[in-house]
Amino acid sequence: MMSIPGDLPAWVAILVSVLVLFGSGLTLIGTLGLLRLDNFYARVHPPTLGSTLGVGCVLLASMAYFTAVESRPVVHEVLIAIFVTITTPVGLMLLVSAALRRDWTAGDPSVPLPPDLPKPKAKPEKQ
Amino acid sequence: MSAGTILVWSVTVAEIALVIAMALAAYRMLRGPRAQDRVLALDAFYIAGMSLILTFGIETGETVYFEAALVISLLGFVATAALAKFLMRGEPIE
Amino acid sequence: MxxxxxxxxxxxxxxxxxxxxxxxxxxxxxxxxxxxxxxxxxxxxTLQVPTARVRRPLALFRLAVIVLTDIIRSNIAVAKIVLTPGRKANSGFLTVQLDLRNEYALAILSCMLTSTPGTVWVNFDSAKGELLLHVLDLVDEQVWVDLIKNRYERLLMEIFE
Structure with a gap:
């Protein structure tokens, strides 16, 4: 069970609660969208809820809580924020272009043609 | 109900929500249907896991959890990038 | 030095x-x-990366504020789409003609667009200047084209070119 220091101001506790609930709620909605939407390219979008505002709110909550508890500024969570904001878009872009290439070489007519590829082959691709 | 009780309950609720989020991502990872869906689900899975570890940090008041979250944020990206490269060309390193 | x-x-x-x-x-x-x-x-x-020349550093802060508000707004929009029962997302691909050529500006634009929920950068054809995007809520193409051209591209061109 969680032990809360007695001198924690009430407004900090409320702020941390709101931020934690909001961030985890957004992450949950993001993965719900991952389950609900019907094609891969649409499914790319919802997880970014978790990786932008979701993680952001949890990091802010952690910063606020530890700053209040240790009564000194604790800001090293900024590092995670920097890494996540730089790395998630790059990973997603790589993944989307890989998926496009796979769909395209499989001869899926619903995706647009990347300009730097040869003509599609008719044979279907293995999983 | 004091503010401290609200904090305890909301952290617990947040942890449950994040565990459900990880379970949903894991379900998509198992179901697929294609390889890119699984990689995308892995990406969402580790982001939710990182948030869960950060809320564990708030719950226990330990700063050790921060380092674990930092390592997850770095290794998760490397995993996604390597898997995406693998899907693109059939080999992770060219 | x-x-x-x-x-x-x-x-x-x-x-x-x-x-x-x-x-x-x-x-x-x-x-x-x-x-x-x-x-x-x-x-x-040793990698010989070309250095970027930022013309107006203050405009970078304006860009950061714009991106932050857009991320919050589109978080809410995408959450609504996911939570509305029975709603089919009319997602689709979209081509935008860009005038931007600076590599750093394009890199920043790609990270901005991808980390905003609802839009993903797919491909950029540097010969034709055509950007291929995937948008989750593609009701009116012109709205997205205007958003990228007027809200992001103009500011990025001010900063980098």
């Missing part, structure tokens, strides 16, 4: 990261962090 510190901002950034990671500003850590900053930027200089 340029031989010892080829990328001064990168060195400063590495120093700041080191201090944040150790949570201290003691002289020892400042010396170690500076050492890492110098060695790191020397290592990067």
């Amino acid at each position: 340029t031989r010892v510190l080829p990328y001064p901002f990168l060195s400063l950034f590495l120093l700041a990261m080191w201090l944040l990671l150790n949570q201290s500003v003691s002289p020892g850590h400042i010396v170690l962090g500076s050492l890492i900053g110098v060695v790191g930027s020397l290592a990067i200089s």
Whole structure:
């Protein structure tokens, strides 16, 4: 069970609660969208809820809580924020272009043609 | 109900929500249907896991959890990038 | 100066990261962090990365504020789409003609668009200047084209070109 220091101001506790609930709620909605939407390219979008505002709110909550508890500024969570904001878009872009290439070489007519590829082959691709 | 009780309950609720989020991502990872869906689900899975570890940090008041979250944020990206490269060309390193 | 510190901002950034990671500003850590900053930027200089020229640094802050508000707004929009029962997302691909050519500006635009929920950067054809995007809520194409052209591209061109 969680032990809360007695001198924690009430407004900090409320702020941390709101931020934690909001961030985890957004992450949950993001993965719900991952389950609900019907094609891969649409499914790319919802997880970014978790990786932008979701993680952001949890990091802010952690910063606020530890700053209040240790009564000194604790800001090293900024590092995670920097890494996540730089790395998630790059990973997603790589993944989307890989998926496009796979769909395209499989001869899926619903995706647009990347300009730097040869003509599609008719044979279907293995999983 | 004091503010401290609200904090305890909301952290617990947040942890449950994040565990459900990880379970949903894991379900998509198992179901697929294609390889890119699984990689995308892995990406969402580790982001939710990182948030869960950060809320564990708030719950226990330990700063050790921060380092674990930092390592997850770095290794998760490397995993996604390597898997995406693998899907693109059939080999992770060219 | 340029031989010892080829990328001064990168060195400063590495120093700041080191201090944040150790949570201290003691002289020892400042010396170690500076050492890492110098060695790191020397290592990067062997890759011969072209340096960026930022014309208007203040506009970068304006861009950051715009991106932050857009991320919050589209978080809510995408959450609504996911939570509305029975709603089919009318997602689709979209081509935008860009005038932007600076590599750093394009890199920033790609990260901005991808980290905003609802839009993903797919491909950029640098010969034709055509950007291929995937949009989750593609009701009116013109709205998205206007958003990218007027809200992001103009500001990025002000900053970098």
